Amino acid sequence: DVADSIIKEEKTIRSPMVGTFYSRPNPEVPEFVKEGSQVTSDTVVCLIEAMKLFNEIKAETEGKILKVLVKDGSPVEYNQPLFEIE
Numbered sequence: 576d577v578a579d580s581i582i583k584e585e586k587t588i589r590s591p592m593v594g595t596f597y598s599r600p601n602p603e604v605p606e607f608v609k610e611g612s613q614v615t616s617d618t619v620v621c622l623i624e625a626m627k628l629f630n631e632i633k634a635e636t637e638g639k640i641l642k643v644l645v646k647d648g649s650p651v652e653y654n655q656p657l658f659e660i661e
Contacts, residue, residue: 585641588634588658590651594625598647606647608658612640620658623651636660 590596598606598621608620614634622629642659645651 587656594623597622
């Protein structure tokens with residue numbers, strides 16, 4: 576059935592650069608987003624540190640975070656999936 580194959584379209588938010596992934600601006604505050612968070616295109620979802628610069632990464636789409644794919648403080652590669660979103 577065609578309707579069954581269109582149930583949910585999952586998207587990913589990918590890293591625009593090589594660097595270190597941070598889920599929060601500092602250790603004393605909550606994550607920018609977590610599983611179940613609603614996001615808009617302007618929602619900051621994480622920071623990626625590259626060459627001592629912290630870059631705010633925005634969702635650039637709307638939906639709900641289904642899964643966080645990277646642990647806080649982990650190195651990430653260019654185009655690596657960071658979040659699954661619906």
